[in-house]
Amino acid sequence: MEQLLQQFASGLANGAIYACVALALVMIYVSTDHINFAQGEMAMFSTYLSWQLMTWGLSFWAAFIVAVALSFVMGVVIERLILRPLHNAPVLSIIVVFIGLLAIFNSMAGAIWSYLIKEFPSPFPKSSFGIAGVIGPHQLGVVLVTLIVLGLLFVFFRYTPLGLAMRAAAQNPQMARLVGVRVDWMLALGWGLASSIGAVAGIMVAHIVYLDPNMMAGILLYAFASALVGGISNPAGAVAGGFIVGVLENMVAYAGNQIEKATGIYIIGNGEKLTVALIIVIFVLTVKPAGLFGRVVVKRV
Amino acid sequence: MAALLEVSGLKAFYGQTQSLYDVGFDIPTGGITTLLGANGAGKTTTLRAICNMVRTDGTIRFDGKNIRGMATEEIVRQRIAHVPEGRGTFTTLTVDENLRIAAYTRRDKQGVKDELDRVFAYFPRLKERIQQQAGTLSGGEQQMLAIARALMLKPRLMLLDEPSFGLAPLIVQEIFRILRRINEEEKVSILLVEQNAALALDLATHAYVLETGKVVMSGPSDVVKNDENVRKSYLGY
Numbered sequence: 225m226e227q228l229l230q231q232f233a234s235g236l237a238n239g240a241i242y243a244c245v246a247l248a249l250v251m252i253y254v255s256t257d258h259i260n261f262a263q264g265e266m267a268m269f270s271t272y273l274s275w276q277l278m279t280w281g282l283s284f285w286a287a288f289i290v291a292v293a294l295s296f297v298m299g300v301v302i303e304r305l306i307l308r309p310l311h312n313a314p315v316l317s318i319i320v321v322f323i324g325l326l327a328i329f330n331s332m333a334g335a336i337w338s339y340l341i342k343e344f345p346s347p348f349p350k351s352s353f354g355i356a357g358v359i360g361p362h363q364l365g366v367v368l369v370t371l372i373v374l375g376l377l378f379v380f381f382r383y384t385p386l387g388l389a390m391r392a393a394a395q396n397p398q399m400a401r402l403v404g405v406r407v408d409w410m411l412a413l414g415w416g417l418a419s420s421i422g423a424v425a426g427i428m429v430a431h432i433v434y435l436d437p438n439m440m441a442g443i444l445l446y447a448f449a450s451a452l453v454g455g456i457s458n459p460a461g462a463v464a465g466g467f468i469v470g471v472l473e474n475m476v477a478y479a480g481n482q483i484e485k486a487t488g489i490y491i492i493g494n495g496e497k498l499t500v501a502l503i504i505v506i507f508v509l510t511v512k513p514a515g516l517f518g519r520v521v522v523k524r525v
Numbered sequence: 526m527a528a529l530l531e532v533s534g535l536k537a538f539y540g541q542t543q544s545l546y547d548v549g550f551d552i553p554t555g556g557i558t559t560l561l562g563a564n565g566a567g568k569t570t571t572l573r574a575i576c577n578m579v580r581t582d583g584t585i586r587f588d589g590k591n592i593r594g595m596a597t598e599e600i601v602r603q604r605i606a607h608v609p610e611g612r613g614t615f616t617t618l619t620v621d622e623n624l625r626i627a628a629y630t631r632r633d634k635q636g637v638k639d640e641l642d643r644v645f646a647y648f649p650r651l652k653e654r655i656q657q658q659a660g661t662l663s664g665g666e667q668q669m670l671a672i673a674r675a676l677m678l679k680p681r682l683m684l685l686d687e688p689s690f691g692l693a694p695l696i697v698q699e700i701f702r703i704l705r706r707i708n709e710e711e712k713v714s715i716l717l718v719e720q721n722a723a724l725a726l727d728l729a730t731h732a733y734v735l736e737t738g739k740v741v742m743s744g745p746s747d748v749v750k751n752d753e754n755v756r757k758s759y760l761g762y
Contacts, residue, residue: 385629392615392626399613401597402576402606403627403674 231478237363239470240370244425245447246462248418255394262325264444267422270295284347299419303412333437344430455518529554535583537574557715559725562735568718606675610686616660627677665696722759
């Protein structure tokens with residue numbers, strides 16, 4: 225029973241990370257209809273930035289805040305400089321640019337910081353934090369930080385005029401222009417926010433997966449899975465999808481381990497977690513093509 | 526009195542296709558002007574051209590200043606409000622949000638609240654629906670919402686594209702009564718595009734008739750109304 229709880233808690237912590245990256249993907253998707261394949265590598269780069277700042281003597285949280293802010297700027301600059309000129313380009317060109325960005329960030333991180341795997345500290349004190357035997361201090365911290373970030377984003381989009389303008393620009397850009405919203409800047413802001421959220425996810429997960437230029441590759445796949453499960457056009461759905469995928473993959477692996485223990489037959493275990501995640505995606509998309517919380521888009525013809 | 530909007534030599538293009546050829550007209554300050562014409566004559570395109578939503582050539586002067594080529598959102602910030610064809614409400618946002626979005630650059634909370642009250646005085650029905658998603662409103666209510674949102678921009682000129690489209694005659698009458706009040710009480714000049722020529726000529730002080738991207742006739746609406754060609758082609762008697 226204790227083991228089950230532990231698996232559940234660690235699923236929540238993983239899920240929180242998936243939820244963040246999935247949310248970053250969805251934020252760009254709803255306003256541009258594109259999936260940013262470089263989202264994970266951008267988050268990885270942000271994580272290296274925070275590591276660099278820490279080696280220069282900043283405390284964890286100071287480095288965290290500066291890195292998240294720098295990531296925001298990075299997102300805005302990428303949108304303005306690289307994607308703006310491609311505004312009317314065909315989808316394939318944009319996908320190629322995303323893949324190019326992915327490769328560039330990956331090799332840039334490797335060139336600057338080397339491909340050697342580095343340890344990454346956890347800001348959550350070992351003693352006072354966490355619930356013994358159920359959830360470790362870092363896992364609990366990750367869940368809390370994620371929930372705070374998600375809460376702040378919710379308040380921003382729901383209750384501030386700028387958040388409202390960003391939602392309007394995503395929903396109907398042409399009409400948003402007709403009420404005076406500077407839609408181009410809203411897109412750039414969306415990129416900045418997505419980049420910041422990715423940075424939070426990267427910095428939080430680095431203690432678990434260690435810091436290296438390929439650290440986000442698997443996580444990005446899980447995030448895609450989460451976004452698709454939740455409904456790619458629904459931010460709240462993506463967050464829920466993240467937690468669902470995180471918990472479910474652990475539960476399935478746990479069940480597999482129990483079966484193996486009881487019968488000696490190996491069916492499924494930790495090694496098949498990613499497979500499980502992808503099976504979940506295929507299952508959900510077969511039964512509900514718009515995702516669990518997605519809206520079916522009906523177009524008048 | 527000087528014209529509020531002066532359009533001359535206006536051409537517009539969709540890709541390679543030219544759809545306006547040398548359109549010119551003036552909108553007097555405080556007046557209601559209507560553009561009449563058959564389907565495809567270029568009425569909607571003219572409105573879109575004013576807001577730089579299509580590629581254009583020529584001059585468009587608003588209050589003496591050339592606005593042609595300015596970004597759509599900057600033209601709107603000169604206080605030209607465009608109520609597009611098909612209303613363009615943000616269907617997943619609430620009525621309240623649809624209205625507030627038009628005032629999002631303003632920092633004075635009290636000012637925005639007063640503005641909302643003023644707008645609700647014209648459209649009491651919207652106030653009853655304030656927390657409802659715009660997509661769940663009836664067609665007439667959505668049209669009212671689109672006009673109300675335009676009013677939130679404190680416009681000096683309002684461009685209206687087919688406000689009667691797809692609505693029951695009683696609702697259309699109500700909306701046109703409100704438009705007249707807005708014109709008189711708020712001193713908003715109006716440029717109205719309408720299929721329903723009789724209705725438009727009743728409301729408007731001036732009329733222009735477009736045919737295949739050119740102005741073929743213009744004058745005070747009383748005069749246009751009694752023109753034999755207009756009567757035959759657009760009024761049907």
